[in-house]
Structure formats: structure tokens, C-alpha cells
Amino acid sequence: MAIALPLLIIGAVVGSCYLLWIHLKLRKRFHGIPSPRSYPVIGHLPIVKPDVQGFIDQIIGLAYLYPDQPRMVTVWIGFMPMIMVYGPEALEPIFSNSAHLNKTVLYQMLVPWLGQGLLTSSAEKWRPRRKLLTPTFHYDILKNFVDVFNDQAQVLVHKLKAITANCRDEPIEISKHVTLCALDIICETSMGRSVNAQQDPDSEYLRAVKRIIEIIQRRQMNPIFWIDCLFNLFGDGKEHKWALDVLHSFTKKVIDERRKDNKTDGIAKAERLAFLDLLLAMEDRGEISLKDVQEEVDTFMFEGHDTTAAGIAWALHLIGNHEDVQEQIAEELAQILGQDEDISYEHLGRMKYLECVIKECLRLQPSVPMFGRVLGTDQDVGGFTIPKGTQVIVNPYLIHRDPRHWKNPEKFDPDRFLPENTKGRHAFAYVPFSAGSRNCIGQRFALMEEKTIIASIIREFKMTSIKRRDELGFKSELILRPIDGIHVTLTPRV
Template sequence: MHRKRFAGIPSPRSYPILGHVPITKPDVEGFVDQIMGMASLYPDEPRMVTFWAGPMPSVMLYSAELAEVIYTSSKHLNKGMFYDFLLPWLGEGLVTSKSEKWRPRRKLLTPTFHYDILKNFVYVFNHQSEILVNKLNEHIKTNEVVEIGSFVTLCALDIICETSMGQSVNAQTLKDSEYVRAVYRINDIVQRRQKYPLMWNDTLFWLFGDGKEHKWAINVLHSFTRKVIMDRKTRLHEEGSAGLGRLAFLDLLLDMEKNGDIDLGDIQEEVDTFMFEGHDTTATGITFVLHMLGCYPEIQEKAYAELQTICGTSEEITFEHLGQLKYLECVIKETLRLHPSVPIYARRMEEDDKIGGFTIPAGTQILVNAFLIHRDPKHWPDPEIFRPERFMLESNNRRHPFAFVPFSAGSRNCIGQRFAIMEEKIVVAWVLRNFKIVSLKRRDETRLKTELILRPIEGVRLQLTPRPK
């Protein structure tokens, strides 16, 4: 009877009770090919497909028009089941919380991402970008080829630590940091667990999966952030905000705690959430931008020429420069179109609702596939061509508002998207000003894997040549 409710929605043939599990590829690349291939079987309207993880249905949407139903709804705000695996780390922060807790928290935190706050972080972006460039210069003295993602990830980790907690972990300069190792491990463990239904059970995960390592990583992460919060709170009490120097997001949260708006547990949830949301996604975005610039030398030189014109001999990229780097922003957005850091967003249907002419039952997991929405030829002519000019103002105004959703959309979009674009602009600008970039693999040779985050399977290898000073 349950299956009959999904009759009519396109779906490849599946087995009773087992669904598509027996034919699901076990490897990451094969699984991604299957998910995307399922959609390619049904490229026309309604651009939606059902697949079954055993008896559990998921409906994947891959058109702007269908995504609009979810994004504009005030009902379907809760995240899908895969986000539940983040709860031990993030608690009920902005990413994972149910709508009743999320609404007031989002309203409370939105002012902390105002431009007047964000521009205070430009110094941190520049400082850590300079360290990145120095590290790359050291590396290419002995080897011109660099796996850029590993360098950028450490840079992004230092940035998010310093901006969210006011304390750098020196990931770029220290050879070994327990906190950095824990961040890497928890990401790997969560993403591996999501792919194996047997590991969804907590008991099986503890006995036969990565349960013990998961506990170690959680303890390290929570102990670190708890200590930073308490140290910062003590300093704030003793010295006042003036004594802290540059304010971090944590200082704004502690001010809210002082006013009785949130408690220390809430603060820890949000600091851990900033660490998760603002680290891996941005690092992956920057890595893909540098890859694209290395694949298209004419676009690289156009972006470099804009940088030289706008920034001149200025050592840093200032807040005023950022608004003028319009072509570089187009490059970043076109990269996010083809390589959205979060390729699929999950929501739970809170009640029966019509999507694409079908009534989808309450409880169904909805997967909004941004990767494929960004390739819909209805809204993106020649969708596989890398063309930054698509994001010039005139083109933007004619496009469906939900045809480009790299930061999700609607009321539950990414609160840190301005932060991310500013960071990407500055880090990319520093690398581009200092090096000529050549990608060692073409776009079509770069294999991708889709976990919570879209990643290149074998990393991105670049040849960097210092530009003349």
C-alpha cells in the first residue's frame, strides 16, 4: 500500500522490501554515477525520481520549479535523516535543529553575519592567505606540482577557528594537532556511516563500525571548544571586549548569553556548527575554483588582470576591493554552479503535499539535487561549458530564482554564504596574484565523489609557477 502512494513518479525497477539496495554500487564513484544516472533516465518533466533504501522511499528533485515548492514552504523545514549522524558532534545547532528550535535561533544569529561584522574578518582572511602562499612557495622549491586541496583545507581550518573562536589552531604551521586530526576523522566517519545502512544502527556502529574512534573524535572536539569558550568568557569578564582585540563570532554569542538569550550549551552547539559548516565546504569550493582557473588559462588571465587593475600594489585585498572584483565573483559562482560544495540537500516532508502533480506523503525524505538543477538546460544553455559571464547582472535577472542554489535557498539557506564568498575571493586572489596555475587534469578527467560534500576523488594537482613581482 505504501508503495502505491508513489506510483506514477519515475523510478527504476526495484525489489519488494529491499528496494534498490541489492543493485546499489558499494564504491563511492559508482554510487554517485547511479544517483546521477537515475536522473538521466528521466531527463524530462517532472524531473523527479523515487528510489528505495529498503522500504524507505526518497524522492529526488532536480528542477528549479520543483525545488521552489520545498524552498518556499514554511512547513518542510526539517532536515533529512542523514543529518542525524551529525547530532553527536553539532547537537541541535542551526544545521541540525528541528524547525521549532531553528526559527528563533536563526533570527537571533542572523545579525552576527551582517556585513559590518564580516568586514572585521578580512584581516584574518588575508593573514591566513599569506601563510598559505608562503607554504606553497616552500613546497614548489622542491616540487612544482602541488595537491592544492590539502593546503587550502588547512588554511580554511585556521580561518574558521580564528573567526569563530578567536583562536587559531595553527593548522598550516604545526605538523600535528589533535584537534585537526579529530576534525578530519569525524568528517570521514560520518560520511562513511551515511553510505552503509547497517551502520545506521547505533549498536552495530559501536560494535562493528567506527564507534570507538567516533567517541574519541567527539571528546577531542568538544573538550577543545568547551575550553576555548570558558577561557574566552573569563577574559571577556576580566578585560572587557576591548581587551580581546578583534572580536570573533564567539564573543557575539557570549554577549547573547550575558543578555540571557542563549546558554553555554547553545553556544557550544553553534561554535561546533560554524566549525563544520565553515571549513570543509569553503575549502572544497576554493579548491575547485583554482582547478577551473588552471583548466582555462584565458579566464585565469582575465581574472588576474581584474585583480591587478582593482588592487594594484596593495599588499592586502581590502573590504572595498571585494565589491569591485566582479569577474572573480563570476568565476567563483560559475564554479559553484558546476561543483556545488553541498550537491544534495535533504528535507523531511512534514505533511502530505503536492510536488510536480504528485502527492508526496508526510515523512518522505526529499533530496534537492543542486548538482543537477545547475545543469538543467532549460535554465542553463550549454550547461557543461564553464562560462563565468553567465553571472553578469543582466543574465542573472532573467534566470529562475531557484536555478542556482549552491547555499540552499529559502528561509533555511546557509547563514554564512556572504562569509564564504568573501573568504573564497580573498584566498583565491592571493593564490592568483602570486602564481600562474596549470591544472594537470582536465575537467572531464577529474572524478568526483558525493558525500555530504562534493569532492575530487584523487584531489586536484596543480603546477604553480611564481608570477614576477
Template sequence: MNEQSDILVQKLEKHSDKETFNCFSHITLCALDIICETAMGKNIYAQSNSDSEYVKAVYRMSDIIHRRQKMPWFWSDLVYYVFGEGRKHNRNLKILHSFTESVSNNFVIRLDSLSSDSDTDHTVKKKRKAFLDMLLNATDEQGNCLSQENIREEVDTFMFEGHDTTAAAMNWAIHLLGSHPEEQRKVHKELDEVFGTSDRPVSMEDLKRLRYLECVIKESLRLFPSVPFFGRTFCEDCNINGFKVPKGANAIIIPYALHRDPRHFPDPEEFRPERFLPENSSKRHPFAFVPFSAGLRNCIGQRFALMEEKVILSKILRHFQVEAKQQRDELRLVGELILRPESGILIQLTKRTQKLMPEVPTLLQVLEDHPSSR
């Protein structure tokens, strides 16, 4: 995450102090690089090569799936493949599946070669593990490993659901902070308290201390939830507000509306990160805020997503001040697979006045680390 965030900051520096630009694609490509390396242990260099066949296939598939969702007459496979985009769908799907299979096959070969090495244990421990590692080693209750198709499906799901949603959340947070200078100053103050003038990587301990930034992310997800709606099927008959809902009925939950309930969020259209401070949220209904869904089928990657968003946003905001160049009514929301603005997020960046430097250890730290030098 730190490595890809540094690349993103370098790309954003080209736009700083100069122009208004759309940051949506920059942040999205960074998220894609992170999730690809996390899921498959392979860097696709999306930030430096956005024209790669795999990156293009990812975005084409998202568009194809969304268009089919909106056209019920194409829900039939026969009609879709004869009159619709079925062939284009299959071509892009083949690119995605071929890439995933080639990575997993190479992964298996590498593991086999390591198993014959006497230093295998030492080597594996030092290597950063990807989601694919766990899938290849996973077994069911009978001790059977996942099939190649099972592994591919899991990785593809992680890839698609894991980059667009987090990228949208970060873009909305950037817009909201750029529209609310006072809240942005609070974030900068917290970052300065945690990092000082250091340009060091973000650590797990740092993430725990970035409490106000986490409130900003949650408030951004309240106002602009990445997933515009999700569905559930009733497993038993129940009553809701006096209405009987039969078993087997489908319910559509719309977080964008749910998060604007004034009973739980007074002045719901206002951007107030303080709503999510522990003292303000501890008594709130647990299902009043569901950007990651809720219950047994909630998002498996929500902790990972919050971690990624805190790392990337903290990196950006340690280097820049952000000014939004759109009013909220100019964003024109589009509810596709994710909630996105029709024309992107237009911002202007200004480099922060304090110069970030590599962290220099204090005399006390030197003495503690090297007692013999006392």
C-alpha cells in the first residue's frame, strides 16, 4: 500500500499548483494496483500502464455487466449472445480468466520448487503472502483443496469488488475535504501529530492513531456509499411495520437513503465527521450505517478497505492541500456497479508548506536501540 501510494503522490505532483484536474482515474488505478498485488501477489503496473490489456478488460467488463443489468430483455443468455454483447462479454472474460489462471499456475510451480529447497521455511516466512496463497492452501472439512475454477472465482471477486469500491470512497472523501476546509485542517493537524515532518511509510500503529481521518472516511461513506444498493432474500415470514413479508421475497436496501434518516443522523446532508467519534456513535442503531452491508453476508474486505483508504488518503494529505472545484449539485451521481460522479472529481492541489523529510531518530531512540553507545 505504501509503495503504490508513493507512486500515486508522484503522479499527483505533476498536477499540483497548476491546474484543475480529474483525480478519479488516478486513485482508481492506484487501488487496482494494490488489490491485484494483494489478491494475486503480482503487480500489473496499472498506474504506469493504464493501457494494458488486463486493465482495459477490467473496466470493459464493469461497463458490460452494468448495461446488461439495465436491460431485462438481455437477461436471457440466448437473447444476449445472439443480439446483445455476449461475444464481447466472453472475449473480455477470457482475458481476465487467462490472467488469473496464469498467475495461479505460476504460483503453484513456484511453491513446488520451493518445497524441494532445504531453506523453504525460511523463504516462505520472508515472502509477503497474497490472498492467492491462502486459497491454494485452503481445504474443506474433508481435506479437499479448492478447484482451479473455485480459486479463479474467488480472486476475480476480490479483484472486482476490492478496487472500484475503495477508489470511489477515497474520491468522495477527497471531494468532501476539498469542499470543507475546516475539516481538512483537522485532518492535517492529526497527520502532523502522527507523522510530524517525516515522509516515512505508514505503519499499523499509525493507522490506529488516525482516528479523525477514519471518521472522515465513514462520514464520506454515509453521504456517498460506494455500493448504491444490495439485495437480500427473506428466509422466513416476518412482519415489518405491520406488513407481512413472506418467505422467499426479495428486499432491496438502498444505503444512500438509509444513511439520511434524520432520526439517526440529524441534518443528514451536512458533512460532519464528528458523528463517528465513539462518544457520538456508541448508542446508534447498528444497522443505521451499512456501507459494507450487514449481517452474515456483509463485506469480507471491509477492514482491508478502511486500512487501504487510510493509507492512501494520509499519503495524499501529508503532501497536499485539496480544493474541490465542483459544488455537490454539479456532481450528478450515477448509480452503476458503484456510486460515481458522472464527470469525475475535479480538484486543485497545492503542495503543503512544511517540507516532508525522512524521519531522523532522536538521541534517546539511538541510545535505546544501541545501549553500547551510551
């Protein structure tokens, strides 16, 4: 025993020295890449702001510190290096190389909820799954969902009419109403089941969705809680488990009921096929398992709800700050829709100016302000060789403000997306839905939904935002959100 203890201490010291040596060697490989001053082992952790708004301010500040090429910066999270990319030239070799399809460690916090679905799965699982699921997002499938978009948009409009009738000229916090509308839409289109969130905003399912997103965001910000046992003991483990139980129980129940109905009545008899029906048909053919079905349904629920709602809310805020743009949208809608009550699939295709507006809104306020990849091989980026295994954070918020590709980037100008103005633009200068082969499978769905809801509101109301864009603070909770919501006044059109 007297000998064992000194040997143990010597072993620990030698091991620590070896790990430090490995770490210092790794730091040398990042020499020359722009980076604020950091320290071995602890990296930048002592200076990282713990609050979400402060953290976002720091991230944006890095672009002002290092505005020139290669528009990337190294951030050390303890031992682990991360490269944040905020220029399309630096992004191109990463998105163009199929070796870099795996997601970063931050996505692991989503796995307990989403499993190994399209968003979180490794490249090996993702490739065949993406190929299998791509046909479910074909236009012929998506156009059948326009009726759902219309129905839920009309529920939203009627709610807004009732609110304005009772509180004329009073500001409305519109993002919460849009979020409930988007949740009803994704439930009905992905599962064929409505949760009636617009009528019952205090449902347990909705509370679980909100809570788990808050928990995941906080966990991502604190590397100590990346370790499961510490998270469960000292973090939000108990509430996280409650939310997971609610979310998984709900989707499992719906899947079981839908599966039973399809076995009894046949999937072909359904008036409108939800994504779940298509997944269950694949399961019936042996292409995916029942566990795979639940993972993809949970993924659709997350990706198709919060991101789209945020995109719509930010768009309404920007449109409400630009009366000329709003009236041009209203004129386009009047020409296309006339006296038609419902918006059809064909109508959506003709809303060219509204599409430009939505794209410009997503440029300035991308729903997902950051996403990540892991380098699968050593990669030359901006004249530096970044080693295999490096975590890469892609920052669309800053990429969309690169002055080399966007003239007067802070100006709201939908005309940037007119066909004649997009010619020659760098392929990776605009990436609100990611880019390359692992881009967002649901971007067509999202654009159709955003058009329908925004058009439905503008047909009925003149809208004025209470705050300018520079007055409205924002934070990142997986999704880019306004800190105090989005307040507008609505005046019925006559």
C-alpha cells in the first residue's frame, strides 16, 4: 500500500503531462487562425458570457474583431477547439465535401428527444435515410397540405380579429399566436392529428415542447452538463425527463393509433396522407423500424414547428416596419387571389414578391442562427489546414451580413432576391436552411407555410411594428428569438 499510492500519484502526474502535451500540440495546429486570447486547458471558458443574449453579443462581436478573410475564428471550449465560420468562401470547402456530414457534439443534447433522426444521425445512417425520405417532401405530397395551412391560418386570423375588436389599437404580442398556429399545422401534417394548440394554449404537450427547448439550450451553454450524470444530478435532469415522457408518450400514442387504423382501414382510404402515414408504409415494407418512425416524427415536430414559427414572426416584424413593402405585398395578393377565400397551391407559386420578402427576412433574421458540422478529414480552409475531428460552427446570421456579398447588408431590401439580382451570387452566401447535401429537407414545406400564414394576415390587416429592428433585442435558444416578443398593432383592412 505504501508503494501503490506514490505510483498512483506518479501515474496521474505523467498522464496529465501527456494529455497537456497532446493539447499543446493540437493548439499549434490552429496557430495563425484568428482567435481572442485563450489559455491552455481552460480555453475561452472564463470569458464566455453565461446568458444567451450576452453570448450572442460575443459571437457577433467576433465578426467585428476579425472582419477580413478568411472570416473564421477559433474558439476553445476547454480542451476542444471549435472553428466558427462566417464567410461563404470559408464555408464552401466544408459544405462541398461529403466527408464533413456529421453533426457537432452540441447535437447530442437533442438525441434523448429526437433519437437518431435526420437532424442528429451520423452520416452513415443519414445517407440512406435521407434518400428514403426525400420523396415524402415532393411537391405532389406538399400541395395536399395547403388545405391544412389555410384552415389553421384562418383560425389564427379569427383569433386576431377577436383580439383587435376587444382591444382596438392595443399592441399584440403576435409571435405566441403564430407559434401555436405552426404547432397545429405540424401536428396535423406530420401525424394527421391536431392538438388544437390555438384553442388550448396551455396543453401539457405544448408546455413540454417549450420546456425541453429551454433546457437543451442551457445545457449546450454549460459544458459541465454535457456529462449526463452531472446533468441528471445537478442540472435540469428531472424536468428534462418529465418533458421527454410527455413528448414521447404523445407521439407514441398517435403512432400506435394511426398504425392500427391503417392496418384496419388501409392507408389508401385516408383523405390526406400525413408524413406519419408515409413512414408507416415504409415500416410496413420493412424499409424502416417502428423506432425509426418515432424518431422521424419527433424530428419533424421539432424542426417543422419552432423554426417556421420564428421565421414567420420575424417576417411580420420586418414587414410591419416597412409600410411600402407591406402594401406591395397586399397589391400582389389582391391581383393573385381576387375574391378567392382560400389560398391554393397554384396561388402560392405566383407570390413572387412575397417570396422575395420572406427570403430577405430569413437573410436578416435566420431562424437557426448557428449550426454545426464535424470535419471528417483534414481540410484546407482559407489557407489553413484544419485537422480532422474539429467542430465547425456555421453562422448564417453573420454570413448573411458579409459586405463582400451583400451591399449595405443591414438594409432590409427584398429586391435583392429578384431573379436579375441573384445572378452571380456566391452559392453559400445565403444559407438559412443550411446547404450542400445535408440541407434542410423541409425548406419547401416551410416556405409554403410561411407564405400562407403571412398572406392570410396581410389580406385582413394593416400591421405596424411597435419597435424598430435595432430596438428589438434577440437571443438564441436553438432558434433565434426576440427577447420580449414581437409586438404589433393590427388595423382591419376595409
